[in-house]
Amino acid sequence: MNRKRITASRLKKGLSAVLMIFGFSSVFAQQTVTLKQAIEYALQNKTDALKAKLEVTNADYKIAEAKAGALPKINGTANLTYNPIIQEIVLAGQTLKMGQPWVAIAGVQLQQAVFNQQVFIGLKAAKSTKEFYQLNAELTDEQIIERVSNAYFQVFTVEQNQQTLESSYASTEKVRNIIKSLFDNGLAKKIDLDRTNVNLTNIETNIKQTKNGVAQAKNALKFYMGMPIEKDIQLVKEDMEITPHLLENTMSSDSRTEVKVLLKNKELLEYNKKATEAAYYPTVNLTANYNWQGIGEKFPLVNGSSRGVMWSDYSAIGLGINVPIFNGFATKSKVQQAQIDLDKLNLDIQETKLSLDLAYQNAKSQIENSLNTLEYQKANVALAEDVLANTKSNYQYGLATLTDLLDAENSLVQAKNNYTNAILDYKIAEVQYYKSKGELKTYLK
Numbered sequence: 001m002n003r004k005r006i007t008a009s010r011l012k013k014g015l016s017a018v019l020m021i022f023g024f025s026s027v028f029a030q031q032t033v034t035l036k037q038a039i040e041y042a043l044q045n046k047t048d049a050l051k052a053k054l055e056v057t058n059a060d061y062k063i064a065e066a067k068a069g070a071l072p073k074i075n076g077t078a079n080l081t082y083n084p085i086i087q088e089i090v091l092a093g094q095t096l097k098m099g100q101p102w103v104a105i106a107g108v109q110l111q112q113a114v115f116n117q118q119v120f121i122g123l124k125a126a127k128s129t130k131e132f133y134q135l136n137a138e139l140t141d142e143q144i145i146e147r148v149s150n151a152y153f154q155v156f157t158v159e160q161n162q163q164t165l166e167s168s169y170a171s172t173e174k175v176r177n178i179i180k181s182l183f184d185n186g187l188a189k190k191i192d193l194d195r196t197n198v199n200l201t202n203i204e205t206n207i208k209q210t211k212n213g214v215a216q217a218k219n220a221l222k223f224y225m226g227m228p229i230e231k232d233i234q235l236v237k238e239d240m241e242i243t244p245h246l247l248e249n250t251m252s253s254d255s256r257t258e259v260k261v262l263l264k265n266k267e268l269l270e271y272n273k274k275a276t277e278a279a280y281y282p283t284v285n286l287t288a289n290y291n292w293q294g295i296g297e298k299f300p301l302v303n304g305s306s307r308g309v310m311w312s313d314y315s316a317i318g319l320g321i322n323v324p325i326f327n328g329f330a331t332k333s334k335v336q337q338a339q340i341d342l343d344k345l346n347l348d349i350q351e352t353k354l355s356l357d358l359a360y361q362n363a364k365s366q367i368e369n370s371l372n373t374l375e376y377q378k379a380n381v382a383l384a385e386d387v388l389a390n391t392k393s394n395y396q397y398g399l400a401t402l403t404d405l406l407d408a409e410n411s412l413v414q415a416k417n418n419y420t421n422a423i424l425d426y427k428i429a430e431v432q433y434y435k436s437k438g439e440l441k442t443y444l445k
Helices: 002-027 035-045 047-068 117-183 190-225 259-279 330-396 402-437 440-444
Strands: 031-033 074-084 088-091 092-098 102-115 231-235 282-296 308-323
Touching: 031 035, 035 047, 035 117, 035 190, 035 440, 047 117, 074 117, 092 330, 117 190, 117 231, 117 259, 117 330, 117 440, 190 402, 259 330, 330 402, 402 440
Parallel strands: 031 231
Antiparallel strands: 074 102, 088 092, 102 282, 282 308
16 A cells, blocks of 8 residues: 555656656757847737737728717707796786796707818828838837847857857867876976966856857847747847848938828828818808707696697708907917928938938948958958968977967957958948838848
């Protein structure tokens, strides 16, 4: 019996261990994420993108609200009044009551705008407002693509620096092992062994710092994606491949979303000016009502003419015209203010176009410069590798000092880091080039 209990206990512990292993593996499972997937995830989950989509949806309700101003308004009313004291007057020697104790009225009223410039202009403005928010949502998407792309490339760069340090550590460790073997046989100095160990410790420290940099860079990327920070991700190396571009001499800034947003905003300001000018125009409204009334000495809702309660109906139809004549030049001042807002926006549009043209030329120049730098740094890495290989050979034959060997190793690390940073510079320049052409969604293809 005791053995059965022990076996069962062990089985439970074993199952628990298995479950814990699978549980932890699922929690810490690493997810491979391409640049396209990272951008798509951000566009679906980042708060900025979601809020921009909500603004577009909200614009539909604003259109419905504007339409309401052009539709008829119908209201129903009901009123029950009890007059405990009725006013009396004496006329020709007779006392007359000026009413009845009970009055009940129920009716329905209709109001329809026949001519109102502010209402009609407001409807057009509401439609343009939706288009504005749609363009603004596109601009938000482009901003998200830019941030995610830059963060993605930054993670890769730090990871490559870490790999370079780890490779340097492995290489230096081999050298240390050779020196230790020589020292053990009395063929090398202790100071050479100590210097190599110091160098290994320094490299190991740099690796730890770089790992922390990788973690922080990944956290920044996940933040820009709208992804939970605790989720582990792995990037795809192919997204860092260099693809030279056919650079164009000119670029039309009118195709940029930033300019389209400003132009749509200008359209809204023009509607605002027209709506302000509408105060000069008269307004015409149609009104109609129908009412049912009961009056008498008794409670009217349950009594009729047989018990002294008189019921009757009445209706009216009217056309009202309101003509503005003079309001102290308030409308004129508001129109002038609206025009100044338009003039200021026109200046902003001009400035934006100039800045976009400048950004395009700078991006194009940066890409050209980055390509040249890449070629130089790639050649420099190959040269540093040859120098290190020759220095190792010379050191084994006593033709080079340990200082020469360590310097050659450090030079190779620096050359590889420079090459990696050159790749980063190119990819960031590529992002800016796509942005300057309004083609950031190329990364989604």
